[in-house]
Amino acid sequence: MTVSEKRLRQAIDTLKESGVRITPQRHAVLEYLLTSMVHPTADEIYKALESKFPNMSVATVYNNLRVLREVGLVRELTYGDASSRFDCNTTEHYHIICNECGKIVDFQYPSLHEVESLAEQVTGFNVSHHRLEIYGTCDDCKHVATAKH
Ligand SMILES: [Zn+2]
C-alpha cells in the first residue's frame, strides 16, 4: 500500500467513525486531495473530476469540502477575495507560495508556539492558531524565467 492509499483508508475510517456517508463523489474529492498533495481550489477539484462525474456541480464539490473540513480531514486556507485553497495535510506544517504560479508547497518547521503566547500576552486575545506563509519563486518558474533571458 502506498502512503496515499494508507492515508485514504485512514480518512475513510474517520468519515465512518463520524457517521458521514461516503458517496462516490466524496470519495473522489478525498482521493484527489490525498494523492495530488497540492492545495487546490474547489474549481480545480471540480475540473479534475468533471469527466468522472458529469452530473457533479461546483456546489457539490464545495459541499463535500465543507463536510471533510467539519470532520477535520481538510483545512481551508482563505485568501481574502481569492478562492480558498484546500489542504489535506492536517499535520502541523507551514507553506511557501510561488509569486508567479501561486503553487503552495508544504514544509516542516518547529511550530512557533512562542509567537502565539507572546501575541496573547501583549494583546489579551485568546489565540486559536497562526498561519505563516513564505513567498518566493518556485523551481519550475525559476527555470521559465531563465529560459526567457
Ligand atoms: Zn511557480
Ligand SMILES: [Zn+2]
Ligand atoms: Zn499544506
